[in-house]
Structures are given as C-alpha cells and as structure tokens.
Amino acid sequence: MVRVILVDDQEMIRVGLRTIIEAHPDLSVVGEAADGIAAVRLATETDADVLLIDIRMPGIDGVEATRRIRQQRTPEVLRILVLTTFDExxxxxxxxxxxxxxFFxxxxxxxxxxxGILQVARGHNVLSPTAVNALVAHVAEGGRAVADPAAASLLASLTPREREIVEAIVRGLDNAQIAERLYLSPFTVKTHANRAMAKVGARDRAQLVSLAVQAGIRP
Known part of the structure; x- marks a missing residue:
C-alpha cells in the first residue's frame, strides 16, 4: 500500500484528491496539510511514501516546502509529486x-x-506532457536562442538510441509510449534513459529535459 500525504490550501481540492486516491486499492491517504509549514512538519513526522503538494500556498509555497523537506527526507525515504496549474x-x-x-x-x-503517484512511489520521475511543455518553454525563453555548446557537448556522448529516447522524452512521451513507437520494451527504454542521465549528470528526467533543450533539442 502506497501511503500519501496531501497538501493543498483549499479544503475542497483536498477532499477531491482524497476521494480519488482512496478509491484506488493500492493507495491510502495518511495525512493532510493546508500550508507549506504544516507540510514540512507532517513530512518529517508521518510515515508516508509520497507527498502530493500544491505549488501555490500561503506562508511558504510548495517549492520552498519541497526544499526544506529535502533537507530532512531524501528521495529514497519520501517521494515528492508537485501539483500545479503551470500558469507560470x-x-x-x-x-x-x-x-x-x-509534476502533474x-x-x-x-x-x-x-x-503518476504509483510511478513516483516506485522510484520513477514523472513529468506530465504539460510539465514538459512548461519546462521547455521556460528554458527556451530564459536560455539561449542557439544551442549551448557545453550542453551540446554533453549530449554528444550519447549513443544514437539514447539521443532518440531523450528527444522522445522532451516531446513529453513516457516509457510505455516511447517503447511502442520504437518497438522496444519499457524496461529497455528505462535503461537507455537512465544511462543517458548518468552520462550527462542529470539527477532526473526534468533535469535531462532542461539540459536537452539547452543543447538545442525541441519538441
């Protein structure tokens, strides 16, 4: 059973999320918080697997709460899934x-x-297509109009198959979708993606997308 903490300042949203989560046989809600400070306290005091947190809240927001939680709880202990509207x-x-x-x-x-919650709980990094688009847009607008030579050099170390999979990740595809398109198994796709992240020094897929976009790869 995957144990989930819900963090959102709107009670109606928490009620809706709880209803959705507890309707799944493999998920249960073990705690709720309405602000970032309470989220940090709950994350350190509650035995949970996944923290589902809104990015905008009073006091400290979901980003700062995530930063503080990470100082006390590593990804191996508690996984963090951010929920946002992506309007920024x-x-x-x-x-x-x-x-x-x-991100969802x-x-x-x-x-x-x-x-998504189950994937995160199993140790995967989850980026919804909306999250990928937002990340790509931010890096592209705040970064460079041309490829960053340093980022491009890192990606040059990838094999053709690894680069092909990185390009698919930038387009917002998950392992199953990439596997179907490239006629591979999801496990093989995951292996190639993990090797690509290791080669370029990316902690997770979000950082891999950011680096790929800086290197000139676009959806």
Missing part, C-alpha cells in the same frame, strides 16, 4: 531545483493522477 513556467524549473520527483497538472484525470 518558472515554477516547474524551481521545483526541479528544489528536489521534486514529479491539476487538470489531470483520476486515472492519470493515481498512475
């Missing part, structure tokens, strides 16, 4: 830098959300 692209990059393990839009459907 820089929030995605800030959350990546703070140590979040995944508040517009995600119940099946997509529960699948």
């Amino acid at each position: 692209d820089e929030n995605v990059l800030r959350a990546v830098q703070a140590g979040a393990d995944g 839009s508040k517009g995600a459907g119940p099946a997509e959300l529960t699948a």
Whole structure:
C-alpha cells in the first residue's frame, strides 16, 4: 500500500484528491496539510511514501516546502509529486531545483493522477506532457536562442538510441509510449534513459529535459 500525504490550501481540492486516491486499492491517504509549514512538519513526522503538494500556498509555497523537506527526507525515504496549474513556467524549473520527483497538472484525470503517484512511489520521475511543455518553454525563453555548446557537448556522448529516447522524452512521451513507437520494451527504454542521465549528470528526467533543450533539442 502506497501511503500519501496531501497538501493543498483549499479544503475542497483536498477532499477531491482524497476521494480519488482512496478509491484506488493500492493507495491510502495518511495525512493532510493546508500550508507549506504544516507540510514540512507532517513530512518529517508521518510515515508516508509520497507527498502530493500544491505549488501555490500561503506562508511558504510548495517549492520552498519541497526544499526544506529535502533537507530532512531524501528521495529514497519520501517521494515528492508537485501539483500545479503551470500558469507560470518558472515554477516547474524551481521545483526541479528544489528536489521534486514529479509534476502533474491539476487538470489531470483520476486515472492519470493515481498512475503518476504509483510511478513516483516506485522510484520513477514523472513529468506530465504539460510539465514538459512548461519546462521547455521556460528554458527556451530564459536560455539561449542557439544551442549551448557545453550542453551540446554533453549530449554528444550519447549513443544514437539514447539521443532518440531523450528527444522522445522532451516531446513529453513516457516509457510505455516511447517503447511502442520504437518497438522496444519499457524496461529497455528505462535503461537507455537512465544511462543517458548518468552520462550527462542529470539527477532526473526534468533535469535531462532542461539540459536537452539547452543543447538545442525541441519538441
């Protein structure tokens, strides 16, 4: 059973999320918080697997709460999934830098959300297509019009297959979708993606996308 903490300043949203999560046989809600300070306290006091946190809240926001939680709880102990409307692209990059393990839009459907929680709990990094688009937009607008030579040099170390998979990740595809398009198994796709991240020094897929966009790869 995957144990989830819900953090959102709106009670109605927490009620809706709890209903969706507890309808799944493999998920349960073990705690709730309405602000970032309470989220940090709950994350350190509650035995949970995944923290589902809104990015905008009173006091300290979801990004700062994530940063503080990461100082006490590593990804091996507690996974963090950020929920946002993505109306400000820089929030995605800030959350990546703070140590979040995944991003989902508040517009995600119940099946997509529960699948994302389970994926994060299993140690995967989850980026919804909306999150990828927001991250790409922010890096492209705040970065360079041309490829960053340093980033391009890092990506040059990838094999043709690894680069092909990185390009698919930048387009917002998950392992299953990439596997279907390239006639590979999801495990093989994951292996290539992990090797690509190791070669370029990316902690997770979000950082891999950021580096790829700086290197000139676009959706």
